[in-house]
Amino acid sequence: MKRVRLPLLLLMLLLPLTSSCGFRDIDKRFFVIAMGIDQPSNGAKGFNVTLRLAVPSPKIEPGSGKNQVVSIQATSIAEAVRLLKAHVDKELDFGHCKVFMLGEGLARNNHTDMLRWLSRRRDVQSVAYMAIGHPDAKSILNIAPPDERYPGNTLFLMFGKDGTQSSYLVPVYVFDFIRRTEERGIDPVLPIIRAEGKSYVITRLALLDKTKLVETITPAQTETYSQIRNQDSKSTVAAVKDGDTMVINVDRISSHYKIVKANGEHVLRLHLRVSGIFEEAPLGIYEANWDKLEELFNEQIASEIEKLFKKVQHAGVDPFGFGLRYRATHAGSPQTWKDWERIYPNLKFDIHVRVKIDGTGLVK
Known part of the structure; x- marks a missing residue:
């Protein structure tokens, strides 16, 4: 009898502990899959916080992803999240939130409050993605792609590159954005x-x-940034000859640079090596002088890189990490x-590009 009483007594002692641990069943949770933060539209202080919530569905087919979008304005982000709990019937769970989005207006003003x-x-993933919504985050989160299989799948595939692989898309993680904001010598970037x-x-x-958005770069410059910073081989390089655009699909790419002092001035010397085959070119390119074509690519690519470097230098930011x-x-x-x-505003750039043409594709 005593052997039975002891387990029962232990079970009765554990019941109060398990009932107060805050556990919620999965059917009593709302999983936040994306979060957007904007400036209030009426000029008031605070934030307009938007959450995109996943609605569970037994179907996994194009168009079956169901979402619920809730939004509220408050003086702080924490207060907005608390108030949004009064708008739903389940506990909000940020453990599956993979995208945190800043409205463009808020990004141009100050983004430090969101980082705090x-x-x-504690339930925010440091490997979640960050981005800027144009014109605001709320309008982006309200989009429901018709081919989405489950909630948020479109954005997850784009940023995770499990689906599309685009050289114009530079994914940024939460931990990297926070590191770039706090580290001297490198500044944040956001898609x-x-x-x-x-x-x-x-x-x-x-x-x-360190506090706000100061400049945006073009799609071509975004691809150049990805090639130099991330050595993105899923990209292209282009040059123009006699009005015809020639495009090389990159197979291999490498870049390295160093900062030296020459003739009393500090110079950043960048070496970029690219090899690939023609993806688009006029007929007869096979018989052309490839050495001259490679030299044409070298000159035009080097010129575009120098323009990008001077643009970020003039903006007073360092997204490449030269200072680091x-x-x-x-x-x-x-x-x-x-x-x-003192050096960076007057830094000179010496760009060396070496393009190697491996072939002309399927036709001459």
């Missing part, structure tokens, strides 16, 4: 999402300083950073 909430919230019908388009990159490289190769003292702040 993201870095402290810009805009609506096109009932789908998304991501071709441009936003350049930010300078700090890493010089004495670790406060004076090193002061020297770089």
Whole structure:
């Protein structure tokens, strides 16, 4: 009898502990799959917070993904999340939220308040993606692509590159965005999402300083950034000859640079090597002088890279991490950073590009 009483007593003692641990069954949770933060439209202080919630469905087929979008305005992000709990009948769970989106207006003003909430919230994944919504995050989250199999699948495939592989799309993780915001010598970047019908388009990159958005770059410059920073081989390089555009599909790419001092000036020397086959070219390219074609590519690509470097330099930001490289190769003292702040606005660029044509494709 005593052997039976002891387990029963232990079970009775454990019941109060399990009932107060805050556990919720899966059918009593709303999984947040994307979150958007905008400036209030009426000029008031605070934030307009939008959550995209997944509605469970037994079907997994194109168009079967169901979502519920809720939005509210509050003086802080934490207060907005608490208020949104009063608009739904289930507990909000951020454990599956893979996209955090800033409205363009908020990004141009100040994005530091969002980072304070993201870095402290314990159920936010550090490997979630960050982006900027144009013109605002709410309008982007309200889009429901007709071919979406389950909630949020379209954005997840685009950023995760499990589906499309685009050189115009540069995924940015939460942990990397926070690191770039706090680290001296490298500044944050974010992809810009805009609506096109009932789908998304991501071709441009936003350049930010430590607090706000300061510049955006074109799709071509975004591809160049991806090639230099990430050595993206799923890309192309182009050149124009006699009015005809020639495009090479990149098979292999490598880039490296160093900062040297020459003739009393600091110079950044970049070496970019590219090889691939023609994807688009006029007929007769097979008989042309490939050495001259390669030289044409070298000159035009180097010119475009220099324009991009000068653009970010003029904007006063460093998305490539040149300053971080300078700090890493010089004495670790406060004076090193002061020297770089003086050097960067006047830094010269020496670009060397070497393109190797491997073939002309299926036809001559």
